[in-house]
Amino acid sequence: MSSAPSVYDVVIVGAGASGSIIAKQLGLAGKKVLVLEAGAGAPPNINAFMQRFYTSVAKTPESPYTPDLFTPPGSGDLTDPSTLAAGRPTVLTLRADNWQDPHQAYLIQQGPKAFASTYERVAGGTMRHWLGTSLRFLPNDFRMQTVYRQEVDWPLSYADLDPWYCKAEAEIGVSADTAEQSFLGITFPPGYSYPMQAIPHTLVDDAVDAATQGMTWEGLPVTVTGTPAGRNSQPYQNRRVCAGNTNCIPICPIQAKYDPSVSLNAALDTGNVTLWPQTVASHVRIADDGTVGGIDYLQYQQVTGPATAGGTAVGKIYVIAAHAIETPRLLLMSTNDGRYPDGVANSSGLVGRNLMDHPLYLAWALAPQPVWPYRGPLATAGIESLRDGEFRSERAAFRIEIGNEGWNFAIGDPDTTTVDFINGMNASGLNPPTAGGAPAALWGSALVAALNDGLSRQFRLGFLVEQSPESTNYVSLSDELDPLGLPRPAIHYDLSDYTKRGFVAARQVADAIFAKMGATQFTAAPAEGPTTFDYVVDGQPTRFRYFGAGHIVGTYRMGGDKDTSVVDTDQRSWDHANLYLVGSGTFPTVTTANPTLTIAALSLKTASTILQQLG
């Protein structure tokens, strides 16, 4: 498949959200596009993904996708990432005993803390396991330095992105209501409406909503609002209506949730876009005039490698859409025989720097009455009203996601509680020891009643805390090589005090909401580990655990000049006029909302710029 490539108009590295959306726009305009995908190509259906998910003991975000997390498949033994031509991280390697083991964890984690988010290397990309949350960023998210003397400003304003947000909402197919989403400065063009009506709330949402009526926090209202969703509330793009499978992450079994394979297949259907799967970009070649002259690639037949073919993909314009860890990895690898010792597009020295996530504070509780979780989409509403305020000059902001999956995320339920009740254990906290000493082991109607009572009242809140950009959080190249001979990414990561103070507030708000609801909190005190930190709260040392939100951001930031950023507002490299670096790696800050809609909006903006450049 690598034989005799001609010169394409555009070569794209990565068939995820950004790459697929850009390829579709270019293909529709008649441009010849080659997409290099490191992992497997797009299958004709998702049956194999579903089968892999159903039979996986650990139903992690990565579980449906390839290469198999486990060897043999279905076992509990993690595949050694050092044996994979296109490895990727998993949340199963964040334990104290494996997070820094290169034969368990793909990322070479240098600490001091673990980077907790993961990504995919497969056609459709990481967004295959996105939740569907399609929030817009707030106007003040773009001007944190100007307004709050924190972080940095974006070189774009909300108004600049507004038209692109509208286009992105059409591409994804977002269900929401403009009136409900008009908060904290968010506006819409006159007469605009989302492509589809809003998704109904769950009974979990209603319970939180009822209890927080009139509630305020630091002078701000605590308001439950529906979450704009990239999932269908009516038939859209020949895809079905959401049936509430409660499985948006890791995979919607009926593709009512948009994923980038929708745009990718549309791109391929133009007849102008070619996809090469199992093709790993290994080096970006810079010509004497400073433009990109080609991208070297390696191809493999077996997931364990070795490389079986290779070559150079040549186009007029190049787009690297390999997400915020593999993109800087590729740029840093591209030293061009020493002519670019710090890598391509890196005159600023910022490639790989300012790695961010939404470190997530998770709190879980039992409602006083059933709230009927494990039903509906994974999340249908949240609390957005605490995303902005004067407090941002002192501590990180957050949005709150209301989970509909009981304690599945929190403790792996219903499995954990079921094992507790049947085997006389108490890992969940729902089966405390009886007067006789041991937790009860139940059977028959008592088992049914206890499980029903516990499971039906479970809910959780997830606080997506805005992580501040820090140059000391970065991606570099490790000494560990993959089977293609390429250095695996090394990660250096920690949380700032500004971010930690956001966690303190998150915990306080969680406690206050649970108290308002009359709910009994079960948030477990975490043992010290790679994803915990200690912080003094009210004079008491307090341990927090953070989870990854899957929002990998910041490693080739956008800015107003070439000294302080890697790309401009079109996501074009300051250093190389025919090179675009796209995806959330260009975000100067992680902001207070999930990144995908903005990734899509910026991708559409970049596609338009590329078409202008091609003429």
Place this chain on the structure above:
Amino acid sequence: MASDSMSQFVNLSALLTGISADKLVPPLSPSTVPQQIFATAQQQGGATFTQLLGVYADAVTQGKSDAQIAAAVFEQNGSDVCYLARSVMLAWYLGSWYDPKVLQAYNSPTPPPGPPGSTVLSAEAYTQGWAWNVAQAHAMGYSNYTFGYWSKPPPALADFTGAAS
């Protein structure tokens, strides 16, 4: 069910799980999950499986109550029978096989760290796991409901579990 041992197995399972036998094995159901659980328990349990069914059959013959039968299974015939019965219950509830020896290890004064290991019996066993029904819900990733059902309360618990036998 075709065989006496399968019939005994289902009736014992109904007693232990609290789910009625006609819900565990609906008439004319194409599901093979009951056979999967039976076959796995038989294969993994060996002689203990035969003993478990024997304990149940004897107790039924003797006209014992459900509580007396449960005591016979969990308390009066050794730990191997007890933990195999728990493995069977978990297979019905979660669609996964938890080795009886692993379950027993977690009931020791020094249990291993982390959750007990298990193996998913099949995709169908996962989606038909009874924990979801007892939650009056559906398996994550397997909904037979329609758009918006989540904004209304679910059907009654008895509609999911039937009257326990």
